[in-house]
Amino acid sequence: MVSALGMAAVLGGCGSTGSSDVTLRLVAADYGDSRAHSSEKYWDDLVKDYESTHPDVKVEVSVYSWNDVDRKVKEMVDAGHAPDLAQIGAYADYAAAGKLYPASELLSIRTQANFLSQLSDAGQWKFTQYGIPFAASTRVLFYNKTLFTKAGITPPTTWAELVADAAALKDKGVKYPFALPLGPEEAQAETMQWLLAGGNGGSGYTDDIGTYTIDSATNVSTFTWLKDDLVGKGLTGPVAPGKLNRADAFAAFADGQVGMLNGHPTLIQQAAAKGVKFGTVPMPGRTGKARASMGVTDWMMAFKQNGHRDEIGDFLDFVYSDKNVLDFSRTYGLLPVTSSASNAMSASNEATDKSLRPFLEELPSTELYPVGKTSWAAVSAAVKQNIGQAVAPNGSPNGVLTRLQSTATAADSATAD
Structure with a gap:
């Protein structure tokens, strides 16, 4: 791991x-x-x-x-x-x-x-x-201050503002307006951050009593939005999210090629070492600040x-x-x-x-993460390998999340006493 x-x-x-x-x-x-x-x-x-x-x-x-x-x-x-x-x-x-x-x-x-x-x-x-x-x-939204100034935009507080900012960055030739690393290195982290930001009771991977809810209607809606409004509009850069790893996304941000991405504290030193002027804000939710941050x-x-x-x-x-x-x-x-x-x-x-x-x-x-569940290792591995398909051009968010839910249910049953 x-x-x-x-x-x-x-x-x-x-x-x-x-x-x-x-x-x-x-x-x-x-x-x-x-x-x-x-x-x-x-x-x-x-x-x-x-x-x-x-x-x-x-x-x-x-x-x-x-x-x-x-x-x-x-x-x-x-x-x-x-x-x-x-x-x-x-x-x-x-x-x-x-x-x-x-x-x-x-x-x-x-x-x-x-x-x-x-x-x-x-x-x-x-x-x-x-x-x-x-x-x-924890995770917050990093943004490149220099690129934002050139595009005449301010940090987003909602998903609609995030899309508008990403479109403005794209118009200015920014390589990755919003970097979305859903590659196998750490896709389970990026995924959970978006599930928590989904609004309408978005609960991440599990509900309040620890039952997997990966294919909930809210989670399907979240990934449908990512596929159609962010990836589908060409706002996530030249590398397909399912092939973009977190380390590569961080390196691109430190090289001044990324407008926005979700990051954790180690990105501070990495970006500062390259002289990138950046700011941080809470992760935007569907209609306001995300209900929770991923930790x-x-x-x-x-x-x-x-x-x-x-x-x-x-x-x-x-x-x-x-x-x-x-x-x-x-x-x-x-x-x-x-x-x-x-x-x-x-x-x-x-x-x-x-x-x-x-x-x-x-x-x-x-x-x-639901680390207290012995099934989590298997579920995390499945998310890493498969979630990128949900936002691919011919991908099905509902289909991918339903298959992951089946994997999680089976893993839970297999590890239960």
Whole structure:
């Protein structure tokens, strides 16, 4: 699985050395965009700080690319050598298999209560929290200020305004008036953002009780609008949305070729590095601001196989201190997962914190993928491979969403107890 929050090359382990009574092994994902900026340095510094006051505990951290980390953990678990801790993209399969400690058996009451409620709720499997939020992100609409000025337009607040802006950008020769990445890299994210913006009770992939509603009338209407009013009018650029990946769309925005697109915080640094003048606004809904923003959370989890519950819990209380949460968020342009760190970032005048504020403001109304469902991995994979067909010239939004609903229903049945 490739997370919406991470990217980088495979890196080796980190952590200090020396004899100790207990050794904790943590496998973590890399959020950096280069070896010099890798998560390895973050964990190395954190572990040194922790071990300096806990001489009886050694922590060994192995950092891997998002292309590899989930597979690495699965291989370790399947081989009977689960790590003590894993910081990866999904937890539900391991929770359902009875392999994880509940968060309540690990964390202090203060630490567990400090997580943002919508994130800790998403970490529940069968009403018990196993997934511990580690990093969060929301989406907002990025727009190129220079291109908007040349076209004489202002940021859209409704879908009608979005189409009008995209048409004006097209008239000025902008390559991608609105970049719509529905390619297989991360189509499940772009899709959910539009489903949440659909109005009339658009609910994303599931309803309020967790039943898949992919082919709801509102969702079909949303993709019909995308196909007819945005893609069909030639407003999404030269690459078919089903073949446009998120990384390529972000790169095109940083190159000044995109008028608008949905983006997460990592695009800030990417665009700024290329000198693009950009602004951000909430994602437009059908008739006003979208009901909710799509959020993504990556997860920390603790495996029971090796014991070490007390040591794991003490280490995690340290990991989730305000200092460490804020250091990580500021280094990698992501949002804090705890209330106290979020409040500190909101009140801060640091440049990095101010740049993240639009995303932080979306967090209270964020809706996440249905990660507590063990069927989600299969459904997400199906969306990645098929949703682009819904907006193709000869595509059928109703047909594609109906097939995805069938896939989701079958996957749900197959993973039910």
